[in-house]
Amino acid sequence: xxxxxxxxxxxxxxxxxxxTDSRAFIIGQGLWSPWYAGSSMxxxxxxxxxxxxxxxPVSENATTGAAVGAxxxxxxxxxxxxxxxxxxxxxxxxxNQAANWSYVFGGQMGVPLVIRAVINRRxxxxxxxxxxxxxxxxxxxxxxxxxxxxAHDAKGLLIAAHRDENPVMYIDDRALYEQxxxxxxxxxxxxxGKAHVCRTGTDVTVVATSTMVPLALQAxxxxxxxxxxxxxxxxxxxxxxxxxxxxxxxxxxxxxxxVDEAWKTYGVGAEIAATxxxxxxxxxRAGVRRLGLPDVPAPSSHVLEQAxxxxxxxxxxxxxxxxxxxxxxxxxxxxxx
Amino acid sequence: MKGxxxxxxxxxxxxxxxxxxxxxxxxxxxxxxxKDVKTACHFxxxxxxxxxxxxxxxxxxxxxxxxxxxxxxxxxxxGDMRTLMAEIFCRRTGCSSGRGGSxxxxxxxxxxxxxxxxxxxxxxxxxxxxxxxxxxGESNVSVAFFGDGATEEGxxxxxxxxxxxxxxxxxxxxxxxxxxxxxxxxERRLKDNIPQSGDAHGIASMSVDGNDVEAVYQAALxxxxxxxxxGGPTLIEYRTFRWRGxxxxxxxxxxxxxxxxxxxxxxxxxPIAATRRQLLELGVAEATLxxxxxxxxxxxxxxxxxxxxxxxxEASEVLDHVFYQPQGVTQCAS
Ligand SMILES: Cc1ncc(C[n+]2csc(CCOP(=O)(O)OP(=O)(O)O)c2C)c(N)n1
Ligand SMILES: [Mg+2]
Numbered sequence: 146x147x148x149x150x151x152x153x154x155x156x157x158x159x160x161x162x163x164x165t166d167s168r169a170f171i172i173g174q175g176l177w178s179p180w181y182a183g184s185s186m187x188x189x190x191x192x193x194x195x196x197x198x199x200x201x202p203v204s205e206n207a208t209t210g211a212a213v214g215a216x217x218x219x220x221x222x223x224x225x226x227x228x229x230x231x232x233x234x235x236x237x238x239x240x241n242q243a244a245n246w247s248y249v250f251g252g253q254m255g256v257p258l259v260i261r262a263v264i265n266r267r268x269x270x271x272x273x274x275x276x277x278x279x280x281x282x283x284x285x286x287x288x289x290x291x292x293x294x295x296a297h298d299a300k301g302l303l304i305a306a307h308r309d310e311n312p313v314m315y316i317d318d319r320a321l322y323e324q325x326x327x328x329x330x331x332x333x334x335x336x337x338g339k340a341h342v343c344r345t346g347t348d349v350t351v352v353a354t355s356t357m358v359p360l361a362l363q364a365x366x367x368x369x370x371x372x373x374x375x376x377x378x379x380x381x382x383x384x385x386x387x388x389x390x391x392x393x394x395x396x397x398x399x400x401x402x403x404v405d406e407a408w409k410t411y412g413v414g415a416e417i418a419a420t421x422x423x424x425x426x427x428x429x430r431a432g433v434r435r436l437g438l439p440d441v442p443a444p445s446s447h448v449l450e451q452a453x454x455x456x457x458x459x460x461x462x463x464x465x466x467x468x469x470x471x472x473x474x475x476x477x478x479x480x481x482x
Numbered sequence: 483m484k485g486x487x488x489x490x491x492x493x494x495x496x497x498x499x500x501x502x503x504x505x506x507x508x509x510x511x512x513x514x515x516x517k518d519v520k521t522a523c524h525f526x527x528x529x530x531x532x533x534x535x536x537x538x539x540x541x542x543x544x545x546x547x548x549x550x551x552x553x554x555x556x557x558x559x560x561g562d563m564r565t566l567m568a569e570i571f572c573r574r575t576g577c578s579s580g581r582g583g584s585x586x587x588x589x590x591x592x593x594x595x596x597x598x599x600x601x602x603x604x605x606x607x608x609x610x611x612x613x614x615x616x617x618x619g620e621s622n623v624s625v626a627f628f629g630d631g632a633t634e635e636g637x638x639x640x641x642x643x644x645x646x647x648x649x650x651x652x653x654x655x656x657x658x659x660x661x662x663x664x665x666x667x668x669e670r671r672l673k674d675n676i677p678q679s680g681d682a683h684g685i686a687s688m689s690v691d692g693n694d695v696e697a698v699y700q701a702a703l704x705x706x707x708x709x710x711x712x713g714g715p716t717l718i719e720y721r722t723f724r725w726r727g728x729x730x731x732x733x734x735x736x737x738x739x740x741x742x743x744x745x746x747x748x749x750x751x752x753p754i755a756a757t758r759r760q761l762l763e764l765g766v767a768e769a770t771l772x773x774x775x776x777x778x779x780x781x782x783x784x785x786x787x788x789x790x791x792x793x794x795x796e797a798s799e800v801l802d803h804v805f806y807q808p809q810g811v812t813q814c815a816s
Contacts, residue, residue: 174663175663175664175737177664177665177669177739178663178664178736178738178739179737179738179739180664180737180738181663181664181737181738200665200669202631202634202662202665202670202671203601203602203631203632203634203635203662203670204634204635204636205635206635206636207636230600231601233600234600234635234637268520268521268522269520269521269522269572269583270521270522270583270585271521271581271582271583271585271586271599272581272582272586273585273586273598273599274522274585274599439800439801440801440804441800441801441804442581442804444580444581444795444800445521445572445578445580445581445582445583445586446572446573446580446581446583446794446795447520447572448572448580448794448795448796448797449580449581449795449797449799449800451797452797452798452800453800
């Protein structure tokens with residue numbers, strides 16, 4: 146099969162949606178620049194016209210509100226935010242309006258809207274050009290949140306989000322744009338709410354999101370050299386998330402580490418850890434661990450950036466620790482040889 | 483001819499300040515090119531007159547707020563060039579201790595409360611500063627510096643109205659450089675009519691040549707006088723142009739979009755060259771102006787040296803500064 150990178154897969158999905166669905170249109174900042182969105186939106190305006198690929202004034206609130214309105218009026222908009230940080234100016238439209246519309250009117254109307262939020266960080270850009278706010282939005286009833294980690298899922302989740310009858314926040318990370326994998330040329334969906342087991346293992350389950358998936362796989366390689374076999378799960382969908390997949394894996398491994406490159410406090414890891422402690426307690430041989438960012442805004446200095454972001458080495462160390470912890474607390478249950 | 487000499491001295495000061503901003507930024511642009519500097523830099527090269535002229539109309543107690551393109555405002559309000567350079571190098575001695583980089587600079591000791599890159603974010607914050615002065619019976623004014631792009635955010639319109647209805651001492655200074663990243667103003671508004679937003683909200687507004695530093699200054703003086711005397715806020719549009727791309731040192735590209743023709747026209751309207759010509763006409767010796775250039779070159783070199791010799795923050799400090807702890811105040815144990 147053909148290889149395609151993550152940015153190319155996003156672009157292809159947008160192109161196919163515009164091609165096949167006359168209700169589809171895109172609005173947001175930077176769509177007429179070949180630079181703003183990396184190559185993920187390159188020349189869509191030239192191919193589909195500037196009426197359906199609308200670059201906008203600096204008006205996040207109005208573009209997002211308008212996308213909600215267009216969705217209610219029968220279109221299938223994708224509102225594009227080149228940085229998640231800038232999207233914070235549109236929180237009313239997302240949280241109060243898009244996420245509530247079905248509920249407050251007793252389920253009579255849906256808002257079939259994709260809200261695309263790009264994470265773009267490092268490079269001494271500082272706190273307001275770095276945020277990963279998946280947990281904040283996953284907290285909101287009525288909103289689905291997905292975070293593809295591969296080119297394959299970047300395409301399939303965008304298409305699934307577009308076809309969903311409800312608002313879906315689609316979060317992609319610029320750090321992944323060059324990652325390549327096999328991507329089918331035809332349109333396909335990756336089901337929202339389904340995780341993907343990317344590596345099977347018996348000793349510890351590592352649940353990872355977005356940029357943390359390649360790092361978790363790298364860590365799993367190092368762990369295997371130490372005789373520790375990690376099962377790596379790419380969560381893909383933050384909400385709804387695949388409880389069954391994670392619980393099944395933990396039943397097998399007895400240990401769980403969640404890695405999400407956002408603030409750990411009140412984060413995705415907290416939700417998963419709490420659910421597993423609640424519904425999978427009897428399988429656990431050790432306390433659930435989480436890795437994420439410290440409770441600090443993103444720094445500018447690259448020295449601080451290095452101390453701030455999660456590394457594969459940290460994942461390896463944390464997983465190895467978890468195994469030790471498990472052995473000391475319940476030696477009888479240990480399956481490590 | 484006393485009046486004339488005051489004017490001439492003022493123009494010399496403007497010339498000096500604009501040169502400081504220009505030479506500083508041209509050096510930073512080189513440092514970005516050589517990858518000595520990594521933080522994203524938005525240069526105001528070509529639009530040095532508005533920061534210079536507006537800040538000259540302010541007192542040290544007056545406070546300013548800025549956005550992503552704020553090196554000029556920081557320097558013009560009296561911020562230390564060395565700590566600005568150190569911040570751009572993300573050093574511990576930087577004006578934001580290496581936490582901010584180019585897009586988050588401050589010099590509270592001289593009234594630069596903060597500049598942040600979320601477009602329009604500081605417009606309402608400046609309104610709040612004006613509210614504080616009024617509540618305390620002070621005669622200070624606050625200034626929000628922002629671009630034409632920022633007028634597209636709701637923040638701008640809400641702030642004009644809020645400041646208007648409360649008659650707050652605020653200057654809304656819009657540096658209209660005709661672009662918001664890659665998009666020309668005609669792609670973003672039906673009419674190039676930003677000052678009319680002032681009319682719509684019932685507040686005073688002006689449109690001024692933003693490359694004529696004396697005109698910039700006179701307009702700001704008028705607005706400051708109105709604000710201090712309780713006459714309320716003013717929206718000033720300064721029409722100008724940035725020579726470099728939206729971000730980074732490139733001359734002819736805005737995030738991938740070329741706009742070279744317009745640039746040539748605007749380079750002819752260089753505010754610094756124009757001021758130099760005026761000064762020579764007013765009888766200032768060429769040698770005096772050249773001497774200023776040497777002074778500025780030395781200052782910029784000194785700032786770079788300071789930055790390069792400064793320590794970087796330590797990894798162990800990554801948790802610092804999240805909450806403000808005033809010096810000498812011990813925190814309650816939680
Ligand atoms: C809320 C928000 N939206 C978008 C951006 C991205 N952005 C940064 S600067 C800029 C252009 C702003 O143009 P203008 O206000 O005219 O200032 P200029 O760059 O021309 O000085 C944009 C869109 C941002 N930083 N913040
Ligand atoms: Mg502008």
